Amino acid sequence: MSGTQPTLAVEDLRTAFFTDKEIIRAVDGASFTIGPGETVGIVGESGSGKSVTARSIMGLVDSPGRILEGSSIEYRGEELVGKSEDAYRKIRGGDIAMVFQDPLTSLNPVYTVGNQIREAIRLHRGLEGAEARELAVELLEAVSIPDARRRITEYPHQFSGGMRQRAVIAMALACDPELLICDEPTTALDVTIQAQILELLQDLQDERDLSIMFITHDMGVIAEIADRVNVMYAGEIVESAPVGDLFDNPKHPYTQGLLESIPGRHPDEDRLRTIEGDVPTANEPARDCRFAPRCPEAFDACEAVHPVPVDVGQDHTDHAAACLLYPEGSTEEERVERHRQLGNAAERVIGGETDSNTDGEEPQTAADGSGGEHR
Template sequence: MSMQTTETRAANEPVLQVENLQTAFFTDKEVIRAVDGISFDIDEGETVGIVGESGSGKSVTARSIMGLVDSPGRILDGSSIKFNGEELVGKSERDYRKLRGSGIAMIFQDPLTSLNPVYTVGNQIKEALRLHQGLTGQAATQKAIELLEDVSIPDARRRVSEYPHQFSGGMRQRAVIAMALACDPELLICDEPTTALDVTIQAQILELLQDIQDERGLSIMFITHDMGVIAEIADRVNVMYAGEMIEKAPVRELFDNPKHPYTEGLLQSIPGMHPGEERLRTIEGDVPTPNEPAEYCRFAPRCPKAFDACDAVHPVNVNVGRESTEHTAACLLYPEDMSREDAVETHRARDATAELTDPTEGDE
């Protein structure tokens, strides 16, 4: 699945720029703010991780970028998603469909989401090549074999004629990556692509993605709940919680110097972080459904460091980096060099200017 857009990006501009993205689902009973005002970007050739537990809004973010938000969901006014400098929000479904072709491709956790069981793997790659590169016949077959070889499928000349059920789980995910590459994308969105695989195969797929990235200068947006995977693959990391982006940092900085209590909890729950402990540490409780405007810290009910103001003031992202200005966290404990009262006031004042209108008003 992929998307094409005109090359309008200026030199050094990010490939993808997401600004104040808000995607909400309008049901009879409530408005679920699945993605609630997030901003991030992805540069050419880099891997940006989006990490968080199930229900944090990661997949809705990906679907919003791909124009795949189904009713009763929609992207709200004031949101911006620019790919190569071109605004995607507001395009009609027809335009979006026309745009799908090259530029952005997406792979999912379950490769069978993308593979049709009744066609051979080769025919499905060839169909992508026909649609996106105009290749047919022997040229398409040859290219399909090359793509399967590019993703390290052994004996590609024979396997190109096999059906998805004849492939193992890891091989299917490789085939899906080959299909994505048939669109010659600039940005690859990977939504938990290794979660269903065992650890050895997972490591192989991560290595494959990195090799492909090096060869093609691909930008990758990598969605996962697994901090261990993030450590392997990401250059920069965005941590999501209940629809919001609550910490952002270059990957080393995030692991060496986590600031948000939620990020600290995620890092504590990586297997092997505490040798000698038999049980894995986890964050107690679940991610809440974001069905109210963010007027407080949504992590407060689970936060070991919560204090009174956390239930009354919405934290905004503030700079927390030691050296890098790219490290921000949305927590009332920061900036660290302010008194607690002054820090809370800073968040209150900045949130008041950011929240001029509620974009869900009039829709309920």
């Protein structure tokens, strides 16, 4: 992707939810890019911040959530954070589209599938009547729905789960987006239909040069569809690598645990391997390693120093991990000191707390005064 402007560039994204009792740091400093025609996976357990990352990109963070000052989401070089709702609406659905986990949440049960696709076409392409109908038929055919001309007159409940998900993908493609965000689109489907949906997405990507951000907790799905992978834990990206490197040479203990827990990886064992414990709620600034309480490799410094991403790649691969075990070849003291220095340089205000770069001011919100909230 060298020399090519990324379709999406997320830099230091921080999305927090301000409740009466605490501040939940759902996304806490995530940075990644997605290039033209590239599929980037976001993986992690439930509660890691994957879906909030997607909703932040789409401008769908509801109150009391806020995208904090200093966060950057650039679509083809254009900053999205701070845009008004009207400006965001022109991008959402048109340039950037999203496929949600449960297609029933995206389809209105009282309107036909065809009506809903035509509405998206009318809003973003300005087509109506026979033109919109023909395009709706073409879109259903593009997602391999048979007898599309009849199917557009049917209601969502008349479609199977896999067919509904195909219809939702057709709606997302109605406006010919450059970036498609898929939030666990195959989780509710059986294995056979899941494979068909993944194949469909790859075919559509090849035909349309789509950039895809694919969110899942299923490492097997990521292995099949992604070019690059970002592993999230407690709001942070703890490892990022090309998909082959991640599976062949995982560096972060959390990534290693996820891969070890894949069913079928150890067929001779009676029980599935698991990662003990649960994903913590990130309600405090990151002053240590959030994975340390569950980590088999943890040592004393993990409870006192917050790890930051460092290069762990070989042969010039773009592979980074946020772990005090790296960089390899250094002593424990050298590694800990490097992470401490890098962390101090990157500190910033979250939720009104003070650090080296501030004087204790209240957290800023988006430039339009909306608190970074878009619907």
